[in-house]
Amino acid sequence: MSVISKIVPELANLESLDGHNYKRWSQKLLMYFEQLEIDYVLFNDPPKPITPTDVETTPPAAKDVKSNEEDIAKFVKDNKTARWHILNNMTNTLFDLFAVNKSAKFIWESLETKYGADDAGKTKYVVGKWLGFQMADGKPIMDQVHVYENLCADVVNEGMKLDDIFIANVLLDKFPPSWTHYRNQLKHKKKDLSLKELIGHMRTEEANRLKDLPASQSVDRSACCSLLKLIRLSPVVRLMLRNIRKAAKGPIVWYVCGKHGHKAYQCSEKKSAEANVVVTDDVIAVVVVKTNLVGNVL
Template identity: 55%
Template sequence: MAGSLSKIILDMSKIEPLDGSNYRRWSQKLLILFEALEVDYVLFEDPPADVNASESSTPETPATPVVTPLPAETNKADEEAKKKYEKDNKIARGHLLTHMADNMFDLFINQKSAKTIWDTLLKRYGDDDARRKKYVVGNWLRFQMMDDKPIMEQIHEYENLVGDILNEGMKMCEILQANVLLEKFPPSWSDYRNQLKHKKRDLSL
């Protein structure tokens, strides 16, 4: 388990920092990391109530007799839950800030609660469907293959860009995907591109 967890953490170190435009993929990757570390609950749960506050809210005379832990045992359990939450909050907060671009880091460095950071990011970037769609379409349109990079690496990059568009709920048939890729070929591939374009059957990606 320790080995697999170390591999996950190592892989997560390669996450592209959050810059405000890549929130969806960034948040999903961070959530995978937090689940592996078993600290994801701090993003969705409020911190445990203060021990003294919880004692004062307990009714003095319960309606029916109940068996409850002794006060000392209750206090100890509450203190342990509070310490665990504080520790896990620091871990989650640290990863959130570490995986942010500098300008985003500066905005959130003073926030001590991982849940507050997570909720703020969700409100600011998670609901902006129109912005995300424009962003992924723009990346797809700007993509251009080059001679000085491995061809298969570039094709995988194009496939990922297409996947981003499909994940946003926008439809695009494979014939369109393939023909747009032809237009992205580098200049040295012009003869091969023309050869493919003159084929009588439809091309798929």
């Protein structure tokens, strides 16, 4: 029972079979069945009940009959469990297609026949994605490395063998433009790097580059959030932005008295306006200087 309680939550996170991910899906599901010890129902026919025949002169022993009945009951139960998990981890379209079958073995074999056969077109597609992959500037290097590793795994899952040194050398040519100099340095090393060693060098290089960034390029997200909150709460800024939006339709409204047709120094509420400007001058200055920075980050 403890094993099942640990496995079932993991099964809930299994990606649904959609017809394009059969190999990975079937391997993961088979591992779950092995841990549940029900994988045998996918490869064996159900046990037949023991019945006496005309040839037999003595009836089967009672213990043999009981053992046979227990085996049949266990197979029926395990078949239902395996069938439920297989069907429950399919898309609705495939579920409707296979739900009429009561045998988990029959469903498993049908899926293998339909999706497990070698597909030359799919292999070429997977290899093409792997070879066409290219890192880009502006994205975290290690995130892109993980994408490359997944593409390599897809190629291997198609039955092709990839040497570790070869994979690492291909990755070298996938570096983004800003890493050209560093790539050339690695290529001049006498020792060939394994993929694990190369990724370790890349992780260190990325950390050093982030550490050496000028302070002007290091943005404090919490400060930006506070700035946005300040902008939203400031009535002066809200009025200014509203007036800017109205500029295309008509004259800008003086934000203190709410009227137009006169200049600021002619306004009857000039003193109040000056007071507002003095109080909010820093806020307006921060808004003007920081607006582009905040917009680029969030």
